[in-house]
Amino acid sequence: xxxxxxxxxxxxIFLFLGISFANGPEFVIKEENVEITVQNDSSLDxxxxxxxxxxxxxxxxxxxxxxxxxxxxxxxxxGNTMLDVEKQGKRLKIYFPEIANTGDITKLKIHxxxxxxxxxxxxGRVGVEFIPAYWDYQDVNILRVKFIAPEGxxxxxxxxxxxxxxxxxxxxxxxxxxxxxxxxxxxxxxxGISFPEGxxxxxxxxxxxxxxxxxxxxxxxxxxTFIVVAYTLYRVLKAAKKMYKDPTMHMESLGVRKxxxxxxAAVLLGAHPFKIINIILFGLVKxxxxxxxxxxxxxxEILPTREEQKTYHCPNCGAPMKGESxxxxxxxxxxxxxxxxxxxxxxxxxxLKGIKExxxxxxxxxxxxxxxxxxxxxRKMKGYCRRDTEKYxxxxxxxxWGELKNVSPEERYRLFGEKAGWxxxxxxxxxxxxxxxxxxxxxxxxxxxWIWYNLPKGSYKGKEFAKNFGKGxxxxxxxxxxxxxxxxxxxxxxxxxxxxxxxxxxxxxxxCAxxxxxxxCAxxGGGGF
Numbered sequence: 001x002x003x004x005x006x007x008x009x010x011x012x013i014f015l016f017l018g019i020s021f022a023n024g025p026e027f028v029i030k031e032e033n034v035e036i037t038v039q040n041d042s043s044l045d046x047x048x049x050x051x052x053x054x055x056x057x058x059x060x061x062x063x064x065x066x067x068x069x070x071x072x073x074x075x076x077x078x079g080n081t082m083l084d085v086e087k088q089g090k091r092l093k094i095y096f097p098e099i100a101n102t103g104d105i106t107k108l109k110i111h112x113x114x115x116x117x118x119x120x121x122x123x124g125r126v127g128v129e130f131i132p133a134y135w136d137y138q139d140v141n142i143l144r145v146k147f148i149a150p151e152g153x154x155x156x157x158x159x160x161x162x163x164x165x166x167x168x169x170x171x172x173x174x175x176x177x178x179x180x181x182x183x184x185x186x187x188x189x190x191x192g193i194s195f196p197e198g199x200x201x202x203x204x205x206x207x208x209x210x211x212x213x214x215x216x217x218x219x220x221x222x223x224x225t226f227i228v229v230a231y232t233l234y235r236v237l238k239a240a241k242k243m244y245k246d247p248t249m250h251m252e253s254l255g256v257r258k259x260x261x262x263x264x265a266a267v268l269l270g271a272h273p274f275k276i277i278n279i280i281l282f283g284l285v286k287x288x289x290x291x292x293x294x295x296x297x298x299x300x301e302i303l304p305t306r307e308e309q310k311t312y313h314c315p316n317c318g319a320p321m322k323g324e325s326x327x328x329x330x331x332x333x334x335x336x337x338x339x340x341x342x343x344x345x346x347x348x349x350x351x352l353k354g355i356k357e358x359x360x361x362x363x364x365x366x367x368x369x370x371x372x373x374x375x376x377x378x379r380k381m382k383g384y385c386r387r388d389t390e391k392y393x394x395x396x397x398x399x400x401w402g403e404l405k406n407v408s409p410e411e412r413y414r415l416f417g418e419k420a421g422w423x424x425x426x427x428x429x430x431x432x433x434x435x436x437x438x439x440x441x442x443x444x445x446x447x448x449x450w451i452w453y454n455l456p457k458g459s460y461k462g463k464e465f466a467k468n469f470g471k472g473x474x475x476x477x478x479x480x481x482x483x484x485x486x487x488x489x490x491x492x493x494x495x496x497x498x499x500x501x502x503x504x505x506x507x508x509x510x511x512c513a514x515x516x517x518x519x520x521c522a523x524x525g526g527g528g529f
Contacts, residue, residue, distance in 0.1 A: 024527060024528065024529065025054060025056060025057055025058065025059035025060075025100075025528040025529070026054070026055045026056035026137075026138075026528075027052050027053060027054045027055055027056075027059060027062070027100075027138055027528055028052070028053050028055055028138055028139050028141065029050060029051070029052060029135065029138055029139065029140040029141065030051040030052065030053050030105075030141050030142070031049070031050065031051040031141065031142050031144075032048065032049075032050055032051075032132065032133070032140050032142070032143045032144070033048070033049040033050075033144045033146075034046065034047070034048055034049075034132045034143070034144065034145045034146065035047045035146045035148065036128075036130060036145070036146070036147050036148065037148040038117075038118065038128060038147070038148065038149055038150045038193070038200065039150065039200075039259070040150050040151060040199065040200050040201065040259055041115070041200065041201055041202055041259075041379075041380055042115070042116055042117060042118035042200045042201060042202040042203060042204070043072070043113060043114060043115045043116065043117060044067070044112070044113070044114045044117045044128065044130075045111075045112075045113055046067075046110075046111070046112040046113075046114060047109070047110070047111055048064075048108070048109070048110035048111075048112075048132075048133065049107075049108075049109055049110075050107065050108040050109075050110065051105065051106075051107050052100075052105070052106045052107075052108065053103070053104070053105055054100040054101065054102060054103065054104045054105075054106070054528075055102065055103075056102055057099070057100055057101040057102045057104065058099045058100065058101055059096065059099065059100040059101075059104075059106075059528050059529070060095060060096060060099055060100075060528075060529050061093065061094045061095040061096045061528065061529055062094050062096075062108075062527070062528045062529070063088075063091050063092070063093055063094075063527060063528070063529070064091060064092045064093075064094055064110065064133055065090065065091050065133045065134070066090055066091060066092060066112060066114070066133075067090075067112070067114045067117065067130070068090060068114065069089055069090050070114075070115065070116075071087075071112055071113065071114050071115075072113040072114065072115050072345070072372075072375070072376055072379065073111075073112070073113045073345040073346070073349065073372055073376065074087070074092060074110070074111065074112050074113075074345075075110075075111050075345065075348035075349055075352055076092070076094050076108055076109065076110050076111075077108070077109045077348065077351075077352075078096070078097045078106065078107060078108055078109070079097070079107070079304070079305055079307060079308045080302060080303070080304045080305045080308050081097045082348065082351045082352030082353075083095055083096070083097060083108070083352075092110075093529070094108065094110070107307075111345060111348055113345050113376070115202075115379060116202055116204055117130075118200050118202070118203050118204065119203065119204040119205065120197075120203055120204070120205055121194045122194075124196060124197060125159070125194050125195065125196055125197060126194065126195065126196075126197045126199075126200065126203050127159070127192055127193060127194030127195065128192055128193065128194075129161065129190065129191070129192035130147075130190075130191060130192055131188050131189065131190050131191075132145055132189060132191075134183060134186065134187065134188050134189070135185070135186070135527060136185060136186045136527065137185055137186075137527055138185060138527070139182075139183065139184055139185055140181075140182065140183035140187075141182060142180065142181075142182060143179075143180065143181045143182070143183055143189060144178070144179070144180050145178065145179045145180075145181075145189070145191055146176055146177075146178045147160070147176060147177045147178075147191065147192070147193045148171075148174050148175075148176045149174060149175040149176065149193060149195055149199075150174075150195070150199040150200050151173075151174060151199070152199050153174070153175050153195045153196075153199050154170070154175055155168060155169055155170050155175040157175070157195050157196055158175045158177060158193060158194075158195055159193060159194040159195065160177040160191075160192070160193050160194075161190070161191055161192045161193070161194075162179070162190075162191065165177040165178055165179055166178055166179045166180050175195075177191075177193055179191055201383060202382075202383070255384065255385055255388065256384065256385065256388045256389045256392045257380055257381055257384040257389045258389075258392065259380075260377070260380065260389075260393070261344065262279055262283070262421040262422045262425065263276060263279050263280055263283065263344075263346060263373060263421075264373065264376070264377045264380070265393045265396075265422070265425060266279055266425045267373055267374055267377045267491060268377055268381070268386070268389065268390060268393065269390060269393060269394070269425060271425055272477070273370055273484065273487045273490060273491060274476070274477045274478075274480055274484065275424065275425070275477055276370065276373070276491070277361070277366060277370075277476070277477075277480050278424065278473060278476045278477050278480070279421055279424055279425070280346065280347060280350055280369070281298070281300070281476065282420065282421050282424070282449075282453065283344075283347060283421055284343070284347055284350065284351070285449050285452045285453050286338060286341065286417075286421070286449045287338065287340060287341030287342070287343060287347075288303055288326075288337075288338045288339050288340045288341065288448065288452070289302065289303055289340065289341075289343060289347070289351065290302055290303060290351075290355075290452070291303055291451075291452040291454075292452065292453055292454040292472075292476075293359060293454065294454065295454060295472065295475035295476060295479075296475050296478075296479045297360060297361070297479055297480060297481025297482075298360070298361055298476055298479075298480045298481050299358075299359040299360055299481070300355060300359050300361075301359055302351060302355065303452075305340055306323065306326075306339050306340045309323070309339075311323075312328075312337075312339065314330035314332065314333060314335050314337060315335070315337065315448050315451040315452065316330065316333050316335040316446045316447075316448075316451055316457055317330060317332050317333040317335065319331065319332040319333065321337060323339060325339075326338060326339050326340055326341060327339070333445070334445055335445060335446055335447055335448065336414075336445075336447040336448065337447070337448040338447075338448050338449065345372070345376070346369050346372060346373045346376075349365075349368065349369045349372055350365075350366070350369045352365075353365030353366075353368050353369060354366045354368075354369050360481050361480055361481050361482050362482075363482040363483060363486045363487065364486075366482060366487065366490075367486065367487055367490045370487065370490035370491055371490050371491075373491075374490065374491045393425075396422070397422055397423060397425060397426050400419045400422055400423055401423065401426075401432055401436065403415060403419075404416060404419075404436050405436060408442075409440045409441065409442035409462070410442045412436070412437070412440060412442075412462075413442070413444045413445075413465070416436075416437075417447060417449060417450075420469075424473060429473075430470060430474075433466050433469070433470060434463075434466050434470070436466075437462035437463065437465055437466040438462060438463050438466065439462065440461060440462025440463075440465070441461055441462065442461070442462070443459045443460070443461055444459065444460045444461070444462075444465045445459070446458070446459075453469075453472055454472060455468050455469060455472055456468060
């Protein structure tokens with residue numbers, strides 16, 4: 001009798017599960033393109049480009065596996081639309097821009113920054129292993145994976161898994177490995193690269209093979225810690241009998257962190273939040289992602305992406321353009337037009353969270369962006385000397401000012417547009433900017449960033465150029481349309497102790513955590529909803 005009831009119960013459960021699966025959407029991954037860049041701090045900068053066909057709708061979105069729970073930042077776009085995303089442990093719940101019905105195609109661009117992903121390999125080498133997102137019930141018609149090695153690694157030093165790679169070489173000065181595959185339901189593609197140690201910091205140890213070994217190591221660690229504490233206490237008590245001297249502590253740091261971008265450098269140098277907001281806005285303007293419609297307060301328009309935009313026109317004179325590359329020159333007025341550039345993680349967040357539907361800035365969203373930026377800078381600076389790094393970026397900005405004065409007047413305009421995001425960090429920007437351009441008689445030819453920054457069309461000489469740009473910069477930094485008080489605490493000061501002339505930082509090896517290959521792999525996507 002009990003056996004019969006058990007069979008009936010099992011049947012009901014399977015029937016319920018069958019109904020659940022039947023009611024869920026069905027889809028296929030037509031294309032999954034993955035670009036994984038290994039950064040010098042052992043983090044991965046990952047871009048996914050997905051083309052999804054809904055074969056049985058309606059479908060509101062997908063579940064997407066991520067490498068591990070502790071990702072630094074993430075964002076998802078579809079065309080020009082930043083999508084709503086919920087982080088649920090080791091997966092993202094991604095909502096489509098609109099409900100997809102049977103036969104609809106949805107394209108997603110997913111950006112992740114994942115810290116601490118490089119581990120020790122064989123003697124003298126380190127590497128990272130990765131499984132791109134896969135789905136238990138969906139095929140992947142074509143998977144393309146491109147692994148880009150850290151700066152400095154040559155293609156001769158690059159190892160890859162599986163061997164051989166479908167293609168490998170160097171691109172833009174960086175070695176890469178590339179694979180193409182077709183995956184059936186639930187199939188995983190395990191890939192990775194290795195390279196000589198010394199190119200990255202924060203390298204992790206491999207996880208011990210057995211749990212027993214982990215227990216033994218844990219016990220040994222406790223015993224060693226107890227002995228060290230007891231011995232230290234003994235020395236302290238013994239030293240207390242002697243004459244007191246000022247304590248000194250010297251530990252070797254990793255030196256200067258040289259790969260911060262301008263917004264991250266502004267955070268490190270303690271810039272005001274309004275200045276950081278202006279730098280982010282200017283970066284988005286230069287990349288053709290937004291147009292500033294007004295100042296006092298700031299109001300912006302999110303521009304369509306190149307994929308969505310069907311026709312292109314010069315923002316200066318309105319003449320038609322081909323739109324065949326990211327940077328073009330108008331054949332009629334000569335204006336340099338940037339159609340679209342690659343956005344950083346905080347810029348993606350700003351587009352998603354920091355701008356309201358009416359184009360004004362959202363104080364809560366902006367605070368989220370600034371907190372994320374601050375956390376990432378704090379993470380990047382672990383083990384590095386803050387004082388020397390601050391000095392490095394201050395000298396870098398001064399170098400840019402010097403370069404401006406050593407080029408021709410016509411080239412000075414172009415170079416300023418290229419370096420303005422850095423120069424705006426300088427507290428003495430207004431004075432230096434005015435003196436740099438006051439005697440320039442050459443005429444400035446407006447570029448797309450000039451127009452999209454809400455600066456007037458027309459031809460200007462140096463003094464007028466400086467006056468107009470300075471007006472825009474001051475307007476944004478004075479009144480972006482949000483309260484400075486509500487941004488309090490968004491930027492957390494980075495505190496790294498110093499002793500004498502040396503930087504005192506935490507030893508990198510002391511911060512190592514155990515990691516195994518599987519910890520660096522993405523879990524199953526889990527289907528759609």
